[in-house]
């Protein structure tokens with residue numbers, strides 16, 4: 001039996017744009033469309049032309065090469081013809097291959113939200129679909145609230161779906177708009193609908209309000225639907241949409257799906273999945289979800305010593321699929337939960353080979369456990385771990401020593417009577433025989449001032465740290481024994497695109513930050529091959 005083709009429809013740029021805190025620029029939209037195009041999705045829904053100037057501008061030219069470019073909008077308003085409806089005119093003007101109409105499929109919504117008759121709503125569907133078909137477009141109907149509508153009045157929900165299909169819609173998409181439907185209900189209802197509209201013309205659009213959007217999409221496909229709508233990383237209104245990244249991983253890699261269903265995403269494109277997911281977060285300035293299935297930094301990370309020992313013998317002991325398949329990597333973490341197996345694996349990753357009987361391995365393990373007891377966390381601070389090991393092996397010299405630093409923070413009114421905060425820092429370092437003193441002001445607080453002062457003059461090492469940048473700063477305060485302890489993680493990067501994370505721990509947040517800053521610079525110097 002040949003595999004059934006399942007079409008992927010991405011709505012990151014339309015439903016994803018309805019996510020709280022997400023605002024795409026025109027350039028962002030173009031970049032996301034091209035990421036999706038390369039990933040191999042079948043449709044990219046670009047937005048709602050006519051609803052706002054940005055979306056209208058986005059549809060002035062086609063934004064995809066391979067995927068079909070889809071424009072979204074509502075069916076015609078009651079009381080006017082499709083030819084006379086400005087919303088439909090904007091959709092037809094858009095440079096889109098496909099037009100997606102949204103229409104209510106729940107009688108209650110037709111009465112309460114649209115305040116029109118059930119027949120007028122059906123006429124809106126029929127005439128809108130026909131108008132777009134007459135203009136030569138592929139047409140879809142998103143049946144809003146289909147599942148709630150079906151439970152309340154199955155005949156009417158079905159009439160909406162059938163009307164769109166009979167008017168020429170290529171796809172009738174059943175939407176779980178409020179996200180409250182569960183997988184078994186989705187499966188049962190899709191099976192019933194497939195008796196009226198062929199499964200090859202049915203799509204699913206699931207919201208994640210019960211945490212079931214991915215499961216619901218899979219249930220719909222099992223029941224016969226052949227188009228899945230979703231978004232990258234599950235962006236979308238309220239709790240989001242079905243996460244297309246997870247769905248692609250599941251459909252391509254899980255045995256029960258991969259032989260029965262074919263996607264437009266090939267294995268090479270699948271290996272880009274982690275990159276695509278993280279590139280979107282990067283663009284939106286959001287920290288990637290470490291725990292995201294298939295693509296998260298922790299998706300193939302092993303912390304427990306017992307697991308690490310088995311993973312090193314055969315990764316399949318604790319991995320349901322191979323990390324490389326989605327472009328992810330296996331990580332064996334170093335922490336107080338780990339033993340020698342974790343350590344040997346992690347040392348090999350950073351290019352250090354130590355036998356299990358090498359006494360230096362015990363020293364590293366002991367120091368890691370002692371530091372973790374003080375509050376350090378090396379699983380998220382790869383560069384500090386690298387330095388800890390290299391120091392024990394005597395391979396990192398002390399490039400500079402800090403004799404003292406001081407920070408001053410002021411909150412005051414300036415000459416214009418405005419309230420301002422102001423930070424300044426002084427750092428005194430010794431580099432070889434030179435004692436260097438630098439002062440700096442920080443726009444965004446004392447750590448920023450300290451960072452600028454510390455990197456202002458490192459004597460002969462200065463040219464090696466010119467490209468260093470601080471990218472992220474995280475603080476966690478927790479109880480260590482009887483006192484509060486602050487842990488600071490700093491992510492840095494440089495002109496080569498390399499990123500690394502360092503950690504500092506102290507009762508004092510500035511001191512913890514300073515330790516992480518010093519480690520970041522030391523790491524950069526060590527990677528640059530600097531000598532003492």
Ligand SMILES: CC(=O)SCCNC(=O)CCNC(=O)[C@H](O)C(C)(C)COP(=O)(O)OP(=O)(O)OC[C@H]1O[C@@H](n2cnc3c(N)ncnc32)[C@H](O)[C@@H]1OP(=O)(O)O
Nearest residue numbers: 048050051052074075076077078102103104113114144177
């Ligand atoms: C489930 C979903 O995610 S659907 C997608 C929702 N997305 C968006 O709404 C984002 C873009 N929307 C917008 O910018 C605006 O809502 C616009 C431009 C589309 C319309 O703006 P306005 O004309 O000011 O209308 P407003 O937003 O206040 O209300 C929506 C109107 O559309 C009507 N409507 C809603 N769905 C439909 C439909 N499928 N067919 C016809 N009319 C509809 C409503 O009854 C309401 O009409 P009313 O103004 O006569 O009460």
Ligand SMILES: CC(=O)C(=O)O
Nearest residue numbers: 102142144145175177
């Ligand atoms: C169309 C859509 O986004 C929904 O019904 O959820």
